[in-house]
Amino acid sequence: MKELSSKIASIEPAKIRKMYDMAQGLDNVISFVIGEPEFDTPEHIIDAAKKAMDRGHTHYTPNSGILPLREAVSAHFQNFDKVSYNPLDEIMITVGGMQGLYLSLLVLTNPGDEVIVSDPCYTNYYGMIEMNHAVPVTVPVYEEEGFNFTEQGLRAAITPKSKAILLNTPSNPTGAVADRATIEMIARIAAEHDLYVIFDEVYKYLIYDEEDFFNIARIPGMKERTIIVDSVSKSYAMTGWRVGFCLGPEPVISEMQKIQEFMLSCVNTPAQYAAIEALTGPQDALTYMNEQYKLRRKIMVDRINSIDTLSCLMPKGAFYVFMNIKETGLTSDEFAIGLLKDQHVVVSPGDCFGAMGEGYVRLSYATSVENINEGFDRIEKFVNKLK
Structure with missing residues (x-):
């Protein structure tokens, strides 16, 4: 048999899934590994999908998604992000934010083009960039600087092959939020070097402590070089529905629509109607979930910082804590695997997200308050055994 794709063979599988798989078969596991709301999708959103099916909305849609959803996305961004996009030709519905990211890279990059990402960053960025025959170029970001890009670090990464900066705020895995000054600095560099910005904002609703969310496309001259990626997955507990959206310049979005026909035709039709209800219907569940995340964030951070040799920053957004374990003397892998074997608590090693x-x-x-407290009782036992 002829060999399979050498490019795909060269891409390493995600280590997060390795930890998830290692936990299978163990009893009484406490999991902090998967970034998914524990809440179920709000009932009024589920009802909207049922009604859509009852009304016969079970057929193909346009490649770019149904117009009522694109109109709802447009109105939402005008209200929340303070940016204006034409639903006819500047918005496309995607299979979650993941497909939006992939399509953005597919349309923007040629083989050998470089895409700048922070290190650490969302682990799937690396694989997506490499699958498109582009090259990820990492910019170290440091705990002491809030895990955000600095001008010096970003400028050092730019070469003649640079094509785009991939900016995720709030950030997975660190919970960092880029403030307006940082975003203006990134915009200035992007314009100076004629770079695109892929703006991954899927956690934008999950910002705490009065932090202001600022969309880079608001800056004069940036809308035409920015592709926004968002979804209903995290904010509305709709991870399994797989509905996201891309917003950007018409020439970019039109290329995405073309590729959609060859890729998967369209996004699940009833799920698109559910997404309309998520964006336009009652927001009580979103408010409740955010209040719960803020409570759970404080509990987790307090538990971490009360344990000798462990520490963390208070994350400003998303629903992750990036816990510093350096004083334990263990590597990230040693800590994660040891904790899983000894206490049946599963976490993601930090090197999943970059060196x-x-x-x-x-x-x-x-996850639940009960899981957090039980999990940290076990983590404390594990750490105490290391002394």
């Missing part, structure tokens, strides 16, 4: 993640582990607080 700069070594010495950290990521934990999701999108």
Whole structure:
């Protein structure tokens, strides 16, 4: 048999899934590994999908998604992000934020083009960039600087092959939020070097402590070089529905629509109607979930910082804590695997997210208060055994 794709063979599988798989078969496991809300999708959103099916909305839609959803997305961004996009030709519905990211890279990059990402960053960025025959170029970001890009670090990464900056705020895995000054600095560099910005804002509703969310496309001259990626997955507990959206310049979105026909035709039709209800219907569940995340964040951070040799920053957004384990003397892998074997608690090793993640582990607080407290009782036992 002829060999399979050498490009795909060269891409390493995600280590987060390795930890998830290792936990299978163990009893009484406490999991902080998967970034998924523990809440079920709000009932009024589920009802909207049922009604859509009852009305016969079970057929193909346009490649770019149904117009009522694109109109709802447009109105939402005008209200929340303070940016204006034409639903006819500047918005496309995607299979979650993941497909939006992939399509953005597919349309923007040629083989050998470089895409700048932070280190640490969302682990799937690396694989997506490499699958598109582009090259991820990492910019170290440091705990002491809030895990955000600095101008010096970003400028050092730019070469003649640079094509785009991938900016995720709030950030997975660190919970960092780029403030307006940081975003203006990134915009200035992007314009100076004629770079695109892929703006991954899927956690934008999950910002705490009065932090202001600022969309980079608001800056004069940036709308035409920015592709926004968002979804209903995290904010509305709709991870399994797989509905996201891309917003950007018409020439970019039109290319995405073309590729959609060859890729999967369209997004699940009833799920698109559910997404309309998520964006336009009652927001009580979203408010409640955010209040719960804020409570759970404090509990987790307090528990971490009360344990000798462990520490963390208070994350400003998303639902992750990036816990510093350097004083334990263990590597990220040793800590995560040892904790799983000894206490049946599963976390993500920090080096899943890049070389700069070594010495950290990521934990999701999108779980119950009971799980957080029980999990940290076990983590404390594990750490005490190391002394």
